[in-house]
Amino acid sequence: MNVLPLSWFAIVRLGLVQTGLGAVVVLTTSTLNRVMVVELAMPAMLPGALVAIHYAWQAFRPAWGHGSDQGTRRTPWLVGGMAVLSSGGFLAACATALMASHAALGIALAIVAFCLIGAGVGAAGTTLLVLLAKRTDEQRRAAAGTIVWVMMIAGFIVTTATAGHLLDPFSPSRLVAVSGGVSLIAMLLTIIGVWGVEPRAVAAVVTSTALPATTSLRAAVREVWREKQARRFALFVFVSMLAYSAQDLILEPFAGVVFGYSPGATTQLSSVQHVGTLLGMTLVPVIGALYPRSRGHLQNWSVAGCLTSALALLALSAASLLGPSWPLRETVFALGLCNGAYAVAAIGSMMALVGAGSARREGVRMGIWGAAQAFAFGTGGFLGTLASDAAHALLREPPLAYASVFAVEAGLFVVAAMMAVWVHRAGTRPRADGTVLDVAKAAMVGG
Template identity: 80%
Template structure:
């Protein structure tokens, strides 16, 4: 199978753009409408988003389904269809809440189940296809391109929706959601068109992929030392990555006295740093080709640097307004971006390392670990903040303790990244010994 050109990688990135557009409209815009315009409890959109993350537990099963069929495109298109339908139904549900709250909530639960299923099915197979069709030298750049295009989907959708929603009306919300879902499907079809061989020419999946049950396939992947360790690394590192999301703006408001507008701008500074950090890894790889394949080193460095940035935020909590907060938040975004793109690039590199089998289950396992970490991280970050406030009484000390714990998680994650790399080295050494033994036996037979 030929590898993707740069244009092909960008085209696959269009799928992530569409995915990001639908997801951000449901998790951000609809969240605000429920809480502000409809005056509903904030726990409602929080619970709906939790449903979306909970459905990610089925990612390995959807990956197994694409392994059995041997093709990823049907799962990408099918998943995006389910996601787009779920996004549209979520808008209808929100509009229904204006007159029938109970019916609207019931529709919203169904909609967010569809959203979770669609994200899991499409996202897992998209990453497997990207991994299989991208050569080693381009994986860091491919990860950057795809994730930047997803963030672009966030930015464009929120900007356009924010402009078109004024003056707000339920019917206008439904119309905008329908247009976003339709655009996402168009981008998906353009993105996957010709991205993998047609049904007549695609290679048949291995016999064990077709016959093994999902439980057997998942157990086989879990027994792979490197796959198991990488899943645990993804969970711990993404827990640290996501735990500060919901407390950074309140922290800036309470400790530094920032206004709501200033805290929003602070988030923009962090996102700008993240994009720059994501771009740094492939850019330095292009300037210094020897660093291009050392994704595990970039991952370790990104985790360690993120720990230092969070430690600086903990110090900022104690020092107060004289601390250069904007610069520190930019540094946090930069280091998080380096970590994220290196971890995703490593994921693309490792998924096929065991050979042409179980790629979907392997990627699904890692995707489920990431989704669980994001779902739990945001909740635990706010819970830890509230608990620290209750116990320590002083807000500055409370925030400092939470940021320090997150820094510690990133230090643990850096150690786990080394742990993952050692498992791979040991595994490849075992394979080499086995191959030498086979060659010796074959030579003796001759």
């Protein structure tokens, strides 16, 4: 019995899971972060450490991917993971509100909440990507990954824009109510997204063709790590995502401190950034359709996206020094646009390369890359806030402190651009006629 690949409609429906996931996560990493730092006057390292905790839990992504490779049914992982995530997101908002009157108790509750968020994101996110990779035609994989990520960014945009309006005038009870509504909507989108996508008959076929249950996780991870391109891509993901995420937790506090933005205004500023990211992610496929020769050049898009992101961060550094006279919203939009171009190239590479190594290791391979991304986000978020606190302590001037941190992040993106070339060189192999075949490009164009 042949397993039918996912239709475009099924891919879009699965994207609703990522939309709900993004909606819960963006509220915890942007809005709650800003409330802790500005309204509650907590050190920036507190939300940085909490976000790092939630990313630390995602070190288990290879294990969840390995479980998927063994043939277990994935729908329960998706629904269960989203239930844990939604509960954690709501609990995090309650903890933040509690910090205003009982700081120690609120922080303790927040630690529990962010552990739930990390476990939920890791379980649902990894399983979703494995399902896409294993049930999508090779020619559609890159497009499927892009669709799902675009829908996640759409969740960011709708959530930050709507929450920005609902949170003004700000109050802790209003924050809890908005968070609860977002969590309920996320669960509803998840149920709609997975309904009927993975019938039990299909799960039985997948199980019958899976790896033997005796295959150990350690052996599977070791096998994938020996693949040169998979290993290099994991390192590229780590460095580039480190640069991508280091500004995530300081952008809203920066806008509040230097530009005097309110909580609602800074949340809407995040929405502007996500609109730019969405446009950047959709612009690359459009250019690929208009100019087919550019469709498979993932290396070029990766390098260009990283370098232009570095320029946008340098512009933010200048904005820190020049203050309210600088066009902040336009700069943040440009940063999102450049990040989107980089992200869609990285996603295209990931979906194209996930099946390029040893057979039936898609889940482990995706898990390793997901763990690298999570570790980078956790490290980047914490180091960004730590650098912000350190720069404030040493330089005594908030604008100068933020300018220095943004400049360092720009340098990381330059390093990531060089690594993008390094990754794709590992995927070339000589043909019989002496020419060189780019494996990733061939997978992208169906060659």
